[in-house]
Amino acid sequence: MTPVPESHYLIFSLILFSAGIFGALTRRNALGVLIALELMLNAVALNFVIFSRTAPEGSASGQVSAFFIIALAAAGAAAGLAIVLAVYRSRKSIQTDDTNLLKW
Amino acid sequence: MLELIAVKGIYILMVFAAAAAFASSLLPNLFHGALALAAVLLAVAGLYLSLGAEFLAMVQILVYVGAVMTLVIYAVMLTGRLEETVTPSGRIQRAAAGVSCAIFFVLVCGVLLSTNWPAAPGGNPLPSVKDLGIDLMKRHVFPFEVLGILLFAVLIGALAAARREKS
Amino acid sequence: MVTLLLHPLSPAAFPLAAAALNFIFGKQLKAKTAWISSAASLMSFAVSIFLLTRTAAHGVMQGSIIWLEAGNFKITSGFLLDPLSASFLAVVSLVGMLIQIYAAGSMKDDPEFTRFYSTLSLFMAAMTALIAADGLLLFFMAWEIMGLCSFLLIGFWFQKEAAAKAAHKAFLATRLGDLCLLLGLLMLSSSLGTLQFTALSEKAAALGASAWLSAAALLIFAGAAGKSAQFPFHIWLPDAMEGPTPVSALIHAATMVAAGIYLLIRTFPVLALDARVLSVIAAVGTFTAVLTALLALRSQEIKKTLAFSTLSQLGMMAACIGFSNPGAAFFHLVTHAFFKALLFMGAGNVLHACGTQNLGRLGGLGRPMKLTSGAFLVGSLALAGLPPLSGFWSKEGILAAAHGYSPFYFGALLLTSFLTALYSARLYLQIFEGSASRSADAETARECPKSMTIPLLTLGVLAAAAGIPGSPWMGYFFQTFIGISPHGDPASYAVLAGSLIACALGLAGAWLSAGPWRGLGLKETAGAGRFLEKAGMELPNSAARLFASGLKTAGRAAACTDRLLLDGAVMLPGVLLQLAAAGFRKIQSGFILHYLLAAFAAVIGLLAAGMNF
Numbered sequence: 001m002t003p004v005p006e007s008h009y010l011i012f013s014l015i016l017f018s019a020g021i022f023g024a025l026t027r028r029n030a031l032g033v034l035i036a037l038e039l040m041l042n043a044v045a046l047n048f049v050i051f052s053r054t055a056p057e058g059s060a061s062g063q064v065s066a067f068f069i070i071a072l073a074a075a076g077a078a079a080g081l082a083i084v085l086a087v088y089r090s091r092k093s094i095q096t097d098d099t100n101l102l103k104w
Numbered sequence: 105m106l107e108l109i110a111v112k113g114i115y116i117l118m119v120f121a122a123a124a125a126f127a128s129s130l131l132p133n134l135f136h137g138a139l140a141l142a143a144v145l146l147a148v149a150g151l152y153l154s155l156g157a158e159f160l161a162m163v164q165i166l167v168y169v170g171a172v173m174t175l176v177i178y179a180v181m182l183t184g185r186l187e188e189t190v191t192p193s194g195r196i197q198r199a200a201a202g203v204s205c206a207i208f209f210v211l212v213c214g215v216l217l218s219t220n221w222p223a224a225p226g227g228n229p230l231p232s233v234k235d236l237g238i239d240l241m242k243r244h245v246f247p248f249e250v251l252g253i254l255l256f257a258v259l260i261g262a263l264a265a266a267r268r269e270k271s
Numbered sequence: 272m273v274t275l276l277l278h279p280l281s282p283a284a285f286p287l288a289a290a291a292l293n294f295i296f297g298k299q300l301k302a303k304t305a306w307i308s309s310a311a312s313l314m315s316f317a318v319s320i321f322l323l324t325r326t327a328a329h330g331v332m333q334g335s336i337i338w339l340e341a342g343n344f345k346i347t348s349g350f351l352l353d354p355l356s357a358s359f360l361a362v363v364s365l366v367g368m369l370i371q372i373y374a375a376g377s378m379k380d381d382p383e384f385t386r387f388y389s390t391l392s393l394f395m396a397a398m399t400a401l402i403a404a405d406g407l408l409l410f411f412m413a414w415e416i417m418g419l420c421s422f423l424l425i426g427f428w429f430q431k432e433a434a435a436k437a438a439h440k441a442f443l444a445t446r447l448g449d450l451c452l453l454l455g456l457l458m459l460s461s462s463l464g465t466l467q468f469t470a471l472s473e474k475a476a477a478l479g480a481s482a483w484l485s486a487a488a489l490l491i492f493a494g495a496a497g498k499s500a501q502f503p504f505h506i507w508l509p510d511a512m513e514g515p516t517p518v519s520a521l522i523h524a525a526t527m528v529a530a531g532i533y534l535l536i537r538t539f540p541v542l543a544l545d546a547r548v549l550s551v552i553a554a555v556g557t558f559t560a561v562l563t564a565l566l567a568l569r570s571q572e573i574k575k576t577l578a579f580s581t582l583s584q585l586g587m588m589a590a591c592i593g594f595s596n597p598g599a600a601f602f603h604l605v606t607h608a609f610f611k612a613l614l615f616m617g618a619g620n621v622l623h624a625c626g627t628q629n630l631g632r633l634g635g636l637g638r639p640m641k642l643t644s645g646a647f648l649v650g651s652l653a654l655a656g657l658p659p660l661s662g663f664w665s666k667e668g669i670l671a672a673a674h675g676y677s678p679f680y681f682g683a684l685l686l687t688s689f690l691t692a693l694y695s696a697r698l699y700l701q702i703f704e705g706s707a708s709r710s711a712d713a714e715t716a717r718e719c720p721k722s723m724t725i726p727l728l729t730l731g732v733l734a735a736a737a738g739i740p741g742s743p744w745m746g747y748f749f750q751t752f753i754g755i756s757p758h759g760d761p762a763s764y765a766v767l768a769g770s771l772i773a774c775a776l777g778l779a780g781a782w783l784s785a786g787p788w789r790g791l792g793l794k795e796t797a798g799a800g801r802f803l804e805k806a807g808m809e810l811p812n813s814a815a816r817l818f819a820s821g822l823k824t825a826g827r828a829a830a831c832t833d834r835l836l837l838d839g840a841v842m843l844p845g846v847l848l849q850l851a852a853a854g855f856r857k858i859q860s861g862f863i864l865h866y867l868l869a870a871f872a873a874v875i876g877l878l879a880a881g882m883n884f
Contacts, residue, residue, distance in 0.1 A: 003107070004114055006221045009151075011213060012118045016125050016144070018209045023129030023137075025201035025868050028194065031180050033864075035141050036129055038172065046148055049157050052231065054222055060231035060239040063157050067240070070160075070167055071251050075258040077172050081179040082262035088183050089268070200868055208875050211882065 009050045016043035028095050030084050037080075038073060045069040114154050121147035134180050142173045156230030279322055279332060279350040282315035282364055283400035290392035297385030304388040305375035312368040312395055319360040319399075326357040327752070333469070335405055351405030351468060354753050355601065359402050359533065362605050365733075366525045366612050367395045369726035374517035376722030377619050387427060387515070394420035398526050402533070407456050407466040410534070414452070414498070417527050418445050424522060425514040437510035444507040444815065448497015452534075455490030458483060459541065472540035485545040491538055492552055499531030499585045502559040503811040508582055512574040516619030519574060524581050524611035529604050532588045536597040543595060553593025553676065557683050560586030562807045564690035568697075569800045573618040573628040576698055580654065581611060583687060590684065591669045594676040598750050599668030602741045606661035609737050610653035613730035617647035620719045620727065621702060630701050637703035639717055642724045644703040646731035651699040653734045655692035656774045661738030663770070668741070668750075671766045681766075685773050692777020693784075700785035 020043060023036025045066040052062020121144050128140035145168050152161035231239075240248055275281070289311035293304040300307070326332065335349025371391060378387055394417060401413035426438025460466050462483055463474040478484065495501075500508040511523055522528070535542065535552070542548050560583045567579035584607050591600040620643040621636065622628050637644040653662035666688060673681040718724065741749035858869075 004111060004154075007216055008118075009155075010216050012122065012151075014209060014212055014216065015122045016148075018205045019122070019125035019129050021208070021871060022201055022205045025205075025864055025871065026129065026194075026198050027864075029134055031176065031183065032134055032137060035134075035137055035176060038168075038176070039125055039128060039141060039144065042145060042148055042168070046151065049152055049155050049160060052157070053155060055231070060236045061243075063160050063231060063236050064239050064244050066157070066160055067163065067236075068244075068247060068251060070163060071255065074167060074172050075255055077175060078262045079258050079265070081175055082265040084179060085182065085266045197864060197868065201871075204868065204872050204875055208871075208878070211875065211878050215882065 006050060006053070010047070013043045013046045013050065016040075016046065030087070030095075031081075034077065034080050034084070038077060041069060041073040041076075045073075110154070114151065117147050117150050117154075121151070135177070138173065138177050138180055141176070142169055145169045145173065159233045159236055277318055277321055279334075279352045279403050280400065282319050282322075282360055283396045283403065285311040285314045285318075285396075286367075286392040286394075286399065287396035290389045290396060293385055293389035293392060297389060301385065302379075304385045305371065308388040308392045308395075309368060309371045309375065311392060312364055312371055315395070315399060316361070316364040316368050319357070319364045322352060323357040323361050326352055326354055333405060335467075338408060346408060346466065347406065348408045349405045350403040350409075352403060355536070356402050358605070358749075358753065359601075360399060362608055363398055363402060363526050364395075366608055366730075367398070367521060369729055370517050370521045370525075370612060370616070371395075373520075373616055373619070373723055373726040374515070376720050377517060377623055378515060381515075383427070387424075390420055390423045390427075391517075391521070394424070394522065394527075398530070401530055405467055405469070407459070407468075407538075410537075411452065411456060414530065414534075415449060417522075417530065418442065418449060418498075421445070421511075421522055421527055424518040425511045427514055427518065431513065433510075434513040437507070437513040440815075441507040441511050443819065444500075444504050445497045448494045448504055451490045451497070452494025455487045455494060458487035458490065462487070468537045471538060475540045475544055480544040484541060485548055488538070488542045488545065488548045489551065492535065492542070492548070492555075495531035495534045495589070496555065497531070498534075499528045499589065500559075500582055501531075501555050501586060501589055502562065502807075503814065505559060505563065505582050506808065506811045506815060509575050509578045509808070512572075512578050516574070516615060516622060519578070520612045520615035520619070523578065524615050525608035528581060528585055529608065532585065532592070532600055532604050535589065535592045536601055539592065539597045542592070549593045549595060551593070553590050553680060556586045556588070556590030556593055557680055557687075558586070559583070560590060560687045561683055561690075562803070564687050564694070565803055566807050567694045568690065569804065571630050573621060573630065573633075573698065573702065574615070576630075576694060577611070577614055577618060580614075580691065580695065581607075583691060584611070584654075587666075587669050587684060587687060590680065591672050594669075594672040594680070596668070596672035596675075598753055599665070599672050601753060602668055602749060603665035606653070606665040606734070606737055606741075609730055610650045610660075610662055610734035613646060613650040613727060613734050614654065616723070616727050616730065617643055617650060620723055623719050623723065624717060630698075633702050634705040635703070640703070640719070642718055643727065644699075646724075646727045647703065648699055649731045649735055651695040654695040655777060656688055656770060657692075657778070658771070659738070659742070660735050662734075663774070664738035664742045667766060667770050670770050671763060674763060674766050674769075681769070685769050688770060688773040689777045689780075692774045693780045696778045696781030697785060700781060704785065 017040055020036045020038075020040035023039065024033050027033045027036060048062045048065040048069065050062075052060065052066075055062055124140045124143040124147065128137045128144060131137045131140060145164065149161045149164040149169070152158075152164060278284075286308070289308045292307055293300065297304060322332075332352040333349065335347040337345060338348040339346040371388070374387070374391070378384060381387065397413045397416035397420060401410055401417065404410040404413060422438050422442040425441050426435050429435045429438070456466065459471075462478065462481075463471065465471075465474060475484065497504045508523060508528070512519055514522075542552065563579045563582035563586065567576050567583060570576040570579055584603070588600040588603050588607075591597075591603065618628065620640065621633065624640060624643075625633060625636070627633065649660065653660040656663045656666045658664075670681065670684055670688070673684045740752075741747060858865075
């Protein structure tokens with residue numbers, strides 16, 4: 001048990017999440033968006049682990065959830081990267097503003 | 105004395121991770137951004153340790169930093185375009201995104217700070233790896249198995265998506 | 272079947288069928304269209320003679336159908352065959368038949384032969400329907416169709432710009448009159464509740480004089496003035512001579528222009544309610560008569576002279592109605608139809624033989640063209656009013672009416688008679704007497720083919736003899752047969768003396784001006800003559816042009832208002848919507864990041880909304 005209060009941890013994870021959102025909204029490269037996405041997922045996993053500290057005896061739900069999140073993030077990254085590669089091969093570009101076919 | 109250093113260390117880690125997180129979102133060079141993300145993940149693994157989740161910290165380093173980041177950097181290298189320029193419309197987008205992120209931060213911060221987080225039921229030992237294992241195989245066995253299938257599906261899907269067209 | 276053939280409206284049906292046949296099968300029939308049209312008008316004439324005898328024996332025939340019924344409001348339309356319409360019908364179909372036979376010869380080489388005959392037959396149908404109409408509704412419809420046919424026939428050779436312009440002018444001038452007539456018609460219908468001619472006299476008498484009815488009467492006179500070319504609507508008739516000669520003969524001498532006078536006769540009970548209306552009619556008619564008689568003196572073309580002469584005679588007829596004597600006006604209408612058609616046909620013969628109608632280049636045609644010159648002489652003398660030709664008796668009736676009305680008008684109409692005799696005799700002398708050395712055309716002139724001379728001679732006989740039924744020698748049989756109104760005081764010696772002296776003076780003056788006193792006083796009166804032409808013709812013409820351009824401007828203003836205000840008001844919501852949509856459309860930029868931003872903003876919004884601070 002550390003004397004660092006929970007709110008500090010939580011604010012930190014919020015900072016990570018906000019940075020991730022900012023990156024997702026701003027990055028022009030699709031891979032950049034993926035990187036920011038990983039950041040966001042990581043922040044969420046951290047949140048779960050923070051709450052596992054105050055869980056009842058013997059329950060490791062927080063860590064299990066974080067475990068699952070890590071696995072899912074990996075899966076998502078794999079799938080996303082495969083798609084980005086496919087798009088890159090057909091369009092020779094992965095800039096997000098080049099894929100604007102749904103423009104009015 | 106050791107505790108003081110430990111607490112200070114945790115805060116230093118937090119600051120470092122926060123800086124790295126902003127770096128990964130703001131740096132125009134994608135490769136640098138990916139490396140910054142790896143730094144964040146490592147720092148977060150350290151925080152896991154401080155929270156008593158040793159196994160998770162190891163898994164984080166092995167899987168996240170070791171495998172996922174490698175994959176991301178591999179893809180970054182493959183697609184080649186590393187430098188990013190900011191267009192005028194991108195500037196507006198950035199400003200709007202920054203504003204909304206700030207608002208979001210303020211709002212949720214308000215919620216966080218005004219909530220009384222329940223204290224840990226006195227003297228509760230942190231869950232051990234044994235507890236984690238039991239939980240995974242008993243209470244959460246179903247999601248665990250589904251996760252396996254999901255990973256399998258993702259594997260096949262990624263292969264299919266990235267396969268070169270047969271001419 | 273026989274009764275259907277002898278129906279009072281069948282004189283209109285035959286030419287209508289002929290017009291349709293000629294229009295549809297014109298290309299195949301070619302020259303035979305003349306046969307069809309003439310046959311149709313022959314049948315019309317036969318039927319009209321039968322109807323005339325029937326009316327004389329059995330009295331008035333009437334019949335009508337319900338035209339429009341809406342609740343209590345009912346309009347009927349049908350035919351009215353009384354002695355007036357029966358005799359007019361006979362006259363019109365006879366003259367029409369003769370002119371159509373004449374045109375077969377005169378228009379023989381024209382490439383648009385079939386179009387000519389189909390339009391002419393349509394005109395005949397409209398005219399006979401107008402005469403047989405029992406109310407203003409059918410009358411007005413036929414009136415409009417005649418206006419259309421007149422336009423088509425004046426502009427028959429529309430490739431000539433002058434002819435096209437003349438047709439336009441005629442149509443627009445009569446159109447203005449038609450508008451006034453329509454207004455008057457509507458005003459009458461609204462106050463009297465009926466448009467039937469027979470009902471007009473009782474209803475009008477029952478209502479008595481009023482400003483409304485007087486206004487309606489004036490508007491009706493305006494309509495008649497348009498069609499019968501009274502001042503200031505007279506500008507279209509001289510230019511209408513651009514059309515073929517048979518057209519001038521039929522439409523602008525004998526029938527259509529007479530329709531206005533016929534209208535005035537039929538609506539006389541309404542006109543007579545207000546003495547001021549009658550005085551207006553008398554003044555306008557007399558003024559037209561004198562002015563156009565003077566203009567006829569100055570004209571240098573045959574047909575223009577005859578056109579002014581027609582205007583003058585129509586003015587006399589209109590004035591006679593103003594003198595409250597429609598019977599005398601009708602008698603003059605009938606005789607005028609005969610001798611004016613005759614004169615026009617003679618002019619057509621001269622044109623056909625010599626190729627020119629310029630009086631300066633004609634002369635001495637009496638020797639080669641004996642038949643034409645003889646008939647023309649009869650026509651001119653009838654126009655001049657020499658007894659015992661028809662013109663004398665009918666003109667005397669008008670002069671008697673004028674004498675009974677006012678000495679001033681009597682004097683003015685005596686002046687007109689003098690001028691009429693002067694110009695008509697002079698016309699004859701200039702064309703047919705004198706030496707033939709003026710132009711090569713005059714020297715090589717020969718008499719025209721039989722198809723053109725026989726109708727001429729027939730009309731010559733009629734022009735000479737048609738006045739007898741209305742003369743004292745037959746006890747004024749014609750007037751009593753028509754029986755519409757008092758026919759003046761014919762036994763007045765002042766009138767008799769006046770008319771004879773005027774005629775004699777005119778004839779003498781013509782003989783003198785063509786012979787010993789040729790060219791006398793020409794220079795002195797040239798200035799006065801030019802002033803007369805300016806006042807009489809150019810002024811109304813420019814006034815009409817001004818009026819037309821005013822209408823055009825008003826039209827353009829109305830169109831502008833319509834485009835800006837009305838269209839604008841309708842389009843405005845659409846345009847605004849388009850602008851708003853164009854703005855909103857920008858949201859769909861196609862960039863994923865923009866959409867993400869929007870979604871994130873929505874989440875923040877929800878968050879903020881859900882929080883209770």
